[in-house]
Amino acid sequence: MNETALTVRQTARPHGLAIAEHFAFVESPLPAPAAGSALVENLYWSVDPYHREMMDDVPGGFALDAPLEGRTLGRVTASRTPDLTEGDIVFHRQGWRTHAVVAPEVVRKLPLFEKVPLTAYLSVLGGTGLTAYVGLTRIARLQEGEDLFVSAAAGGVGTATGRFARLLGAGRLVGSTGSAAKSAHLTGVVGYDAAFDYHDGPAAELLGKAAPDGVDVFVDNVGGEQLAAAVGALREFGRIVRVGTIGQYNTPHAPAPRFDYADIVEKSLRMEGFLVSNYRDLQEELYAFAVPHLQSGRLVPDETVVDGFEHIVDAFLGMLRGENTGKIIVRDRTQIAA
Numbered sequence: 001m002n003e004t005a006l007t008v009r010q011t012a013r014p015h016g017l018a019i020a021e022h023f024a025f026v027e028s029p030l031p032a033p034a035a036g037s038a039l040v041e042n043l044y045w046s047v048d049p050y051h052r053e054m055m056d057d058v059p060g061g062f063a064l065d066a067p068l069e070g071r072t073l074g075r076v077t078a079s080r081t082p083d084l085t086e087g088d089i090v091f092h093r094q095g096w097r098t099h100a101v102v103a104p105e106v107v108r109k110l111p112l113f114e115k116v117p118l119t120a121y122l123s124v125l126g127g128t129g130l131t132a133y134v135g136l137t138r139i140a141r142l143q144e145g146e147d148l149f150v151s152a153a154a155g156g157v158g159t160a161t162g163r164f165a166r167l168l169g170a171g172r173l174v175g176s177t178g179s180a181a182k183s184a185h186l187t188g189v190v191g192y193d194a195a196f197d198y199h200d201g202p203a204a205e206l207l208g209k210a211a212p213d214g215v216d217v218f219v220d221n222v223g224g225e226q227l228a229a230a231v232g233a234l235r236e237f238g239r240i241v242r243v244g245t246i247g248q249y250n251t252p253h254a255p256a257p258r259f260d261y262a263d264i265v266e267k268s269l270r271m272e273g274f275l276v277s278n279y280r281d282l283q284e285e286l287y288a289f290a291v292p293h294l295q296s297g298r299l300v301p302d303e304t305v306v307d308g309f310e311h312i313v314d315a316f317l318g319m320l321r322g323e324n325t326g327k328i329i330v331r332d333r334t335q336i337a338a
C-alpha cells in the first residue's frame with residue numbers, strides 16, 4: 001500500500017472551458033482513521049458532468065483549494081469501527097483522492113453479485129444506471145412499443161438508457177452523439193435503431209431523417225437545439241425527460257433553445273426534470289431489474305476505463321470533450337488485472 005495519499009483540488013474557477021490548470025494534485029501523509037471510522041483505499045473513480053457545474057461559483061459548488069468529492073469504490077484497509085472490516089469493498093463519495101477516512105454511515109457495502117464486475121457499480125448499477133432507470137420508468141413512464149430519442153446517447157446515461165429501454169420493450173430507438181464512430185457503436189453494439197452525429201447539420205433535419213414518424217419520449221442529456229428539435233418531433237402525449245444540459249456546462253450563458261410553445265399544448269406534451277439524488281430508494285429495484293440481465297449477458301455495460309489516478313483530471317476533461325463511449329471510470333493500476 002502507498003505511504004502517501006494524493007488528493008485533487010480545484011484551484012481556480014473556469015471562464016468557459018475547464019482546463020488542467022484549474023486543478024492541482026496535493027500529496028499528504030496517509031490519513032489515519034480515528035475511533036469509529038475506517039481508512040479506505042480508493043480503487044475506481046467516477047468523473048461526472050455535474051463536477052463541471054460545481055466548478056463554477058454556484059451555491060453548493062466546489063470550494064477552491066479543498067479536496068474534491070465524487071462517487072468512488074474502495075477497499076477498507078484499516079478499521080476502527082465494528083461496522084467495517086478490512087477487505088470490505090465500499091461505495092462512498094470521497095472520490096478524487098487515493099485514500100479516504102470514512103464513517104460507516106457515509107459508505108455503502110457493495111452487494112458483490114456473482115459475475116458482475118466492480119465497474120458496473122459505477123456504471124449501469126450506479127448513479128448513471130439509476131438515472132437512466134428513473135428517467136424511463138418514473139419520468140417517461142415508458143410503455144412497451146414506444147419510440148424514443150436520446151441525446152448524448154453514447155455516454156454513460158445515454159447507453160444505459162438505450163440498453164434499459166430495449167429490455168423494457170421499447171420500440172424504435174434513435175440516438176444522437178458527437179462522432180460517426182460513436183453513432184456506429186450505438187447502432188452496432190448498444191441496440192439503437194438509428195443514430196446521428198449532431199455536428200452534421202441542424203438537429204431538426206437530422207432528427208427528422210432518423211425518426212420520420214416522430215417519437216413518444218425524448219430523454220434529454222443535452223438541451224439546446226436538440227431539445228427544440230425534439231419538441232417538434234414528439235407525438236401527441238409525448239414526454240420530455242430532462243436529465244441534463246451538458247450542451248451549456250462549458251458555455252453557461254448560451255441562449256435558451258427556441259421552440260414552438262404551442263406544440264406543448266396542442267400535442268399535450270409533458271416535460272419533467274429530476275435529480276437522481278431524490279430517487280436513492282430505487283437502488284434495490286434497479287439491482288432487481290438489472291443484475292439478472294447482467295448475469296445472463298443480455299445487459300452489457302458500456303464503459304471507457306482510464307488507468308491511473310494521476311489521469312483523473314484528463315479523464316474528466318476528456319469526458320467533457322466527448323472522448324468517452326459509455327460511462328467513464330478511472331481505475332487504480334492495482335485493479336488492471338483484477
Ligand SMILES: NC(=O)c1ccc[n+]([C@@H]2O[C@H](COP(=O)([O-])OP(=O)(O)OC[C@H]3O[C@@H](n4cnc5c(N)ncnc54)[C@H](OP(=O)(O)O)[C@@H]3O)[C@@H](O)[C@H]2O)c1
Pocket residue numbers: 048049050127128131152153154155156157158176177178179182221222242243244245246247248274275276277319320321322323324326327328
Ligand atoms: N438528473 C440527474 O440526476 C443526472 C444524473 C447523472 C447525469 N446527469 C446528466 O446526464 C448527462 C449525461 O451524463 P453522463 O454522466 O452520462 O455523461 P456522458 O454522457 O458519459 O459524458 C458526457 C457526454 O456529453 C457529450 N457532450 C459534451 N459536450 C456536448 C455538447 N456541447 N453538446 C452535446 N453533447 C455534448 C459528449 O459526447 P458526444 O461525443 O456525444 O458529444 C460526452 O461524452 C449530463 O447532462 C449530466 O449532467 C443528470
